[in-house]
Amino acid sequence: MIYPTRRTIWLLLAGAPAALLLGLMRPELWIAAPAWIAFLLACLAIDAAVGANPRKLALDARFPGQVGVGDAFDLQLTATSPTPVPARAEIALALDERLATGGRLAASMRAVDDGGGGRARTLARTLTLAAARRGSALIEALTIRWTGPLGLVWKQRRFAIDGRVGVVPSLRAVTEEGSRLFQRNSWFGLRQQRLRGEGTEYEALAEYQPGMDRRAIDWNASARHVKLLAKEYRVERDNRVVLAIDAGRTMAEPVGAMPRVDRAVSAALLLAYVGLKLNDRISLFSFAAKPQAMTPAYMHTQDFPALQRAASLIDYAHVESNFTLALSTLGATLNRRSLIILFTEFTDATSADLMIRAAGRLVKKHRLLFVVLKDEELESEERRRPESAADITRSNVAASMLRDRQLVIARLQRLGADVIEVPADAMAAGAVEAYLGIKRGGTL
Structure with missing residues (x-):
C-alpha cells in the first residue's frame, strides 16, 4: 500500500493560496495551480517508484510457544529483502490485550548490516513483552512502513502472523527460589539442620554438644552410658x-x-x-x-x-x-x-x-x-x-x-x-x- 504523507498534504495546501493570489493578480497565470498539482503528482510517482519496495520483504517472527504469566520474553522480528532497505522503518503490532494494553504496540525497526559489503538488506527488532493474564495470547499481524526518498509517500505492508503464545502459571519462583532452597551445598548443610533437630519426631540419640537444647538431654540414657546424650528430632514427613x-x-x-x-x-x-x-x-x-x-x-x-x-x-x-x-x-x-x-x-x-x-x-x-x-x-x-x-x-x-x-x-x-x-x-x-x-x- 502506498499513500501520501503529511508533508504532501501540507505542500498541497500551501500551494493553493499562492496559486489563488497569483490568479487574482495575473489572471493569465491561472495555469500555475494545475501545474503545481501536476508537479506534486510527478514527485509522488517518483518517490513511490524509487527506493525499497515493501512487497519484496519476507518476515520472520520468532517467539516462544509458552511463557509464564508476568515473565518477560522476546519477540524477534526480522524482515529481509533482495534489495536494499531503508535505515529505519515504523512498525505496528496487533496482538492480544494480555500482551499489550489496547491490543496494539508501536515501535521501529532498524537496518542491520548482514555482511554483504553493500547497503543493508535486513530490518530487525527484538521486542520484550510480558503477559498480564493467563490464557492463549494471539499475535495477529505486523504492519511495517517507511517513507520514500523525498518523504512524500508512505510505503506500507501488512504481514499476517497468526501465532499463539500459551500463557501458563509462572515457574520463575520455583526455578529461582526452589533451586536456592535445595541447592546441593544447602541440602547437606542448612536444609539438613532443618530436617533434623528442629522437629517433633524422634530421630536418634547423639552426644550432647554445647549449644544444644538442654531439655533434649536423655538423663536415663546418659546415666547408662556415663556421658551426656541428647535426643535428636526430625521434621515430620x-x-x-x-x-x-x-x-x-x-x-x-x-x-x-x-x-x-x-x-x-x-x-x-x-x-x-x-x-x-x-x-x-x-x-x-x-x-x-x-x-x-x-x-x-x-x-x-x-x-x-x-x-x-x-x-x-x-x-x-x-x-x-x-x-x-x-x-x-x-x-x-x-x-x-x-x-x-x-x-x-x-x-x-x-x-x-x-x-x-x-x-x-x-x-x-x-x-x-x-x-x-x-x-x-x-x-x-x-x-x-x-x-x-x-x-x-x-x-x-x-x-x-x-x-x-x-x-x-x-x-x-x-x-x-x-x-x-x-x-x-x-x-x-x-x-x-x-x-x-x-x-x-x-x-x-
Whole structure:
C-alpha cells in the first residue's frame, strides 16, 4: 500500500493560496495551480517508484510457544529483502490485550548490516513483552512502513502472523527460589539442620554438644552410658498439605499489573515443589462460586507437572466466592488432619463473615493458614498528605477499609487460624517461610 504523507498534504495546501493570489493578480497565470498539482503528482510517482519496495520483504517472527504469566520474553522480528532497505522503518503490532494494553504496540525497526559489503538488506527488532493474564495470547499481524526518498509517500505492508503464545502459571519462583532452597551445598548443610533437630519426631540419640537444647538431654540414657546424650528430632514427613486458591472476583483484580490469582498460583507452585521435596502429600484445590478442581495428593517430585497442569486450568471468575460451599466440600474430602494453605483476599468484615464461619468449622480439625496480599494502594492512600477535601475523604475511606481488614484478621486468629500478610513481590517467599515454620515447630 502506498499513500501520501503529511508533508504532501501540507505542500498541497500551501500551494493553493499562492496559486489563488497569483490568479487574482495575473489572471493569465491561472495555469500555475494545475501545474503545481501536476508537479506534486510527478514527485509522488517518483518517490513511490524509487527506493525499497515493501512487497519484496519476507518476515520472520520468532517467539516462544509458552511463557509464564508476568515473565518477560522476546519477540524477534526480522524482515529481509533482495534489495536494499531503508535505515529505519515504523512498525505496528496487533496482538492480544494480555500482551499489550489496547491490543496494539508501536515501535521501529532498524537496518542491520548482514555482511554483504553493500547497503543493508535486513530490518530487525527484538521486542520484550510480558503477559498480564493467563490464557492463549494471539499475535495477529505486523504492519511495517517507511517513507520514500523525498518523504512524500508512505510505503506500507501488512504481514499476517497468526501465532499463539500459551500463557501458563509462572515457574520463575520455583526455578529461582526452589533451586536456592535445595541447592546441593544447602541440602547437606542448612536444609539438613532443618530436617533434623528442629522437629517433633524422634530421630536418634547423639552426644550432647554445647549449644544444644538442654531439655533434649536423655538423663536415663546418659546415666547408662556415663556421658551426656541428647535426643535428636526430625521434621515430620508424609503430612497432608492442601493448597487452596480462591479464584473469585476479588482475586481477579490486578496488583502490580498482575491479577492476585496469578500471584497465588505461582506461590502455590513453589509451595508444592518445596512440599514434594520434603516428602509431604500435596494437593491443589480451587474454587469461586463453586469448587473448580481438586487434585489427588501427590508426594513425589515427578508428580509436579501434574500439579502445574491443574494450576493452569484455574480460570478468572468475576463472581463472588462461596466460602461456605468450598470449605465444606474441602473438609468433607479430607479424612485426616491436614495443613490447608488458603490464598484469598477480603475487603471488609461484612463480606468476610461467611468465610470466617466456614473457617471456624474447618479449623476444629485441620491447621489453617491464610495467605493474603498487603493492600499497598490503600496504605499509600491513608499515608498520603491530603491537599483537598477529596483527598481527606479518600484517606478516611482507606483507613476504614484497613481497620475492617485488621478486624477480619483478628477474628480469624482468635479462631485458631494463622494469617500472614505479604507484599505482592514476596508472596511466594513469605508463604514458603510460613510453611517451613509450621513444619519446624511440629504444630501440624
